[in-house]
Amino acid sequence: MGTFSTLIIIMLVIAFLLRIDFIFYIIYISIGVYAWARWYVPRSLGRLESERIYRDHAFWGEIVPIAIRLRNPNRLPIPWLQVTESVAVQLRQGQPLNQVITLRPKETVTLSYQVAARKRGYYQIGPLYLTSGDLFGMMPDRHAILPGQYLTVYPRIIPLTQLGLPSRLPFGTIASRQRLFADPARPSGVRNYRSGDSLRQINWKASAHTRNLMVKTYQPAISLETAVLLNLHQDDYQRSDRLRTIEWAIQTAASLAAHLIEQRQPVGLISNGVDPLALSDAPEFDEGTGRLIRPAALPDTPLPPEIPPRNGRAHLMKILERLARIESESTIPFVEWVTTATFQLSWGVTILIITARGPEPVCQAIHRLVRLGYNPVLITIEPDAQFAQVRERSRHLGFAAYNVIGLADMDVWRQPVGRGW
Amino acid sequence: MSEIEPSVKLAAGEEQSYLTNKWSRTVSQPLLITLMTTALFAAILNVIHSFSPNPIWLWLIPLVFFVSLEGVYTTLWLAQPRRRILDRTAYHLSELFVLLLITRLYTWLLSGEWPQLALAANYLKYPWRLILDVPFIIGALLVVMAWFRARAESETFTRLDIDEAEVHYYTQEVHQREIGNKPVMTYRGDLAATFFQHWVWGGMVVAICVALASVDIPSVTTVSFPFGFSRLQLPASLLLSVIIYFVAGMALVSQARLATLNARWLHDGMQKSPRVERSWLRFGVFLVIVLAVVAAFLPLGSTFAIGRLLEALILGAAAVASFISFLVILITSLFLSLFFRQGTPPAPVTPEPLPTLIPTATPIPVATVPPAADDTTTILLSSMFWALAVAGTVMALSFYLRGRGIRPSRQTFRLLWASLTGWLRELWQGMAEQAGEVRLAVRQRLQREKKEGEAKEKKRPFRFIRINGLTPRQQIRYFYLSTVKRASDRGVERAESETPLEYMADLQENWPEAAEELDTLTDAFLKARYGRRELEKEDANRVKKRWKAVKRQLKK
Secondary structure, three states: OHHHHHHHHHHHHHHHHHOOHHHHHHHHHHHHHHHHHHHHHHHHHHHOEEEEEOOOEEOOOOEEEEEEEEEOOOOOOEEEEEEEEEEOHHHEEOOOOEEEEEEOOOOEEEEEEEEEOOOOEEEEEEEEEEEEOOOOOOOOOEEEEEOOEEEEEOOOOOOOOOOOOOOOOHHHOHHHOOOOOEEEEEEEEEEEOOOOOOHHHEOHHHHHHHOOOEEEEEEEOOOOOEEEEEOOEHHHOOHHHHHHHHHHHHHHHHHHHHHHHHOOOOEEEEEOOEOHHHHOOOOEEOOOOOEEEOOOOOOOOOOOOOEEEEOOHHHHHHHHHHHHHOEOEOOOOHHHHHHHHOOOOOOOOEEEEEEOOOOHHHHHHHHHHHHOOOEEEEEEOOOOOOHHHHHHHHHHHOOEEEEOOOHHHHHHHOOOOOOOO | OOOOOOOOOOOHHHOOOOOOOHHHHHHHHHHHHHHHHHHHHHHHHHHHHHHOOOHHHHHHHHHHHHHHHHHHHHHHHHOOHHHHHHOOHHHHHHHHHHHHHHHHHHHHHHHOOOOOHHHHHHHHHOHHHHOOOHHHHHHHHHHHHHHHHHHHHHHHHHHHOOOHHHHHHHOOOHHHOOHHHOOOOOOHHHHHHHHHHHHHHHHHHHHHHHHHHOEOHHHHOOOOOOOOOOEOOOOHHHHHHHHHHHHHHHHHHHHHHHHHHHHHHHHOOOEEOHHHHHHHHHHHHHHHHHHHHHHHOOOOHHHHHHHHHHHHHHHHHHHHHHHHHHHHHHHHHHHHHHHOOOOOOOOOOOOOOOOOOOOOOOOOOOOOOOOOOOHHHHHHHHHHHHHHHHHHHHHHHHHHHHHOOOOOOHHHHHHHHHHHHHHHHHHHHHHHHHHHHHHHHHHHHHHHHHHHHHHHHHOOOOOOOOHHHOOHHHHHHHHHHHHHHHHHHOOOOOOOOOOHHHHHHHHHHHOHHHHHHHHHHHHHHHHHHHOOOOOOHHHHHHHHHHHHHHHHHHHO
16 A cells, blocks of 8 residues: 555656646546545445344244344445354354345345254354455455344253142142132232122222222242252262253253243242353353353352242243353252252242252252252152162152153153153 | 345355456456556657657557567466466567567568668678667567566466366365365465556556656756756647556456455355446446546646645755755865865966967878678678577477467478468469459450440431541441431341341332432442442542432431
8 A cells, every 4th residue: 555655646746846737637536546445445334234133032943043134324335245244153054144245325235044043052143244345455454343142042841741740749739729828929910809808908999990899819829839949060960971961950940940831830940050141241152162151250150049939931931041041060069059049938839859869968958848848859860770769768758759861751741640650 | 034034145156256257357357457568668658759759669559569468368378277388488488589570570660671682691791780770679678578567467367366176175165175175375465465566666657757758858958947847748649548557457456356355255155246246347437437527627727836835845955955065065175175285386377378280281091991800700600690590580489389289390381381282272263263253254344335335336426527528438438327327217227247238138128219229329338348449539429319319218
């Protein structure tokens, strides 16, 4: 570019001294080309409107279409525009978005590509790198970035039509719908006054509105609540197959939660894993896979807050979102954590404990929950040849135990009630 | 997926459109390089022409164009995989030799000073006299430079182009690529930058040429201020050269940029929309046209005030520089005077009067014969030169032609001779046929003209003839022929084959009353036409009476 400036200067000197109009003409054109390259290209790229259109949540196995919409608001075209979208390796489906296009004035172009939700996680989509430049190579290329956005891939949900749990458990006796204790802190609606109802339960505003006495109804305080207690203390899992079994544990937790929400029952989630998104404002992603990872700069990893039992699909999405991001970590061993983790739960809540195995200390810890008035159910994830002993032990200690080591074992959960294990 | 429909979809065949367009590679780019090179050297030739106004300089421009075109297309031709073996110095030297030979012939043609046969012995003895003339030297210099430049630029674009091997390698999946097949890396960015610099430096040369061509040379010697000389109007050919140089250069810079980006996109696995290639040239042209239009409306004359300001600045700088140099010289001379001071200044020397010279007769120089050069050595050297020149020419021609697929062997010569003789034979036959046709045509035409002439003669309009002015023989012939004409007008025409006697019978048949007169008239005509006897006036008068009688009968 320096030589071009020199040429212009030499021509200017010649034109000025010799007063040759024609050289001025050539100089004007040269300066025009230079000015176009110097000012117009960055300006046009700066004014380029870009937008990423996609659904930011996806279920496992889904194909997610992503559209990049580019609009050139300028009155002049953009002769070439290099569009490169960065996509996590684990999401790639077909050719990534690497295109060179041209944009006419006021033209809008939509480029699309797809990603495949193959593994749960919190992924970054993008950033989108836009590169453009002049036609003569006088100035270096200019770059613009459309910042990355995020895609949450929920864990795989195995559709369970029915859980074969003992009928004495509250969610096992759904048909009875008996409300043992109504919780005034959780109103669920109103109904007509019936003889015997307490005057304190009358909803006066609703009664005035309907000109009929209406009584408040409450959600049951104890019955039908379930909490999934997911142990993700990585030292509790065997190193050789840790990655797979932890993923399986998370899938099991998600499947159970989805099933219970489907049955209109409140479900909560408590885990001793870590949520990397909650740890840092600037999320970090694995370069290889593109998944969200725990920030390396944080030695003490606080546990994510528990999700109290609620019902409804929105609540299920909240649980699934947490399960999508959660990672195993050497946090607090299960035995030390389990008692403190259940302090916030109401009496009588069913606690589905998902952990690697059921050794004696684990069973003893669960037994303490029984003694505290909860209904724990132990679900072990790792293959265990001596699981019969665990089951026998748990039966003695007052809770049920199941070993779910794969999809074949999950089939058992799909069987009608009564066939059991 | 159905809710998002991309507006740009790349067809499978269009995705890998990285190869340079064939039309662009073989037509537009070579032409642009040739035009740019020609424009550069045309500017130089214009300057030479302004210093030495001889039309021969401007007539060298077509030669430069031809040489540049040859250089560009030869480079393209040699870039083909089958021809790469020829891309050697020896081949290029022979090519250059052939071009110089053409230059020599062309400059002879332009100057009209062909070597004379009478001076053949002289040329044999002093061969350099054939090449040491200014048009050839300058022409050869420019031809060589133009050829080198055109070749260099063409080679740059050849290297900038993406070849099929590269496309094949980089369009494969990464895991399918064999490292052994990886094409040699070409630093196209550097190549494009080099070309850009060449163009800019060439532009500077053009600008300087414009400056030199605008100077009125005679005024340079009369002005004190370096830029105060008067200026000339720029010649149209120079303006055209400047425009062509800059426009073609910009187009080529843009093409080089596109080639560089193409390579980058190919290596990065980019999918290129075919619209990019199409809109590239279109937008480039649009941009230059818009800028040219805008520039046309910008003020040019008002900038002269800045020119004057610049002049003043340069004058000021020159004055300061001269003052500083004066001071330096003064101080230095004063300092040196300390070392070289003489005791007393020398007394002024009174010049003695010069002795009066008596003019003497200029001696007539004796005709001295210049020392005779060693003719044997000269002849030997010139013979060696010619032998080398002929051998070099033959070798260069054979090498150049062999490269082009023409192998000068005995078989080739035999074939050439056969084709030449065949061609000559065909030419002769053709000419003979043509001559025959011409002969036939001429004959037919002559016959036609003859018929037309006869017809004209037959229909010759009446012309007053003074009968008494004719000789008796002519009078008799006239009487007879006028009778024949009158009979023809009455419908009794004389056939070509009819003799006068036969015709007489026809006439007598139609006009039996005048049979005797017709007999006498015909007999008199035959004697006048074929007889050798002298005819008297009385003979003519006698026939005249008969003729009048016949006339009367024919009028009935």
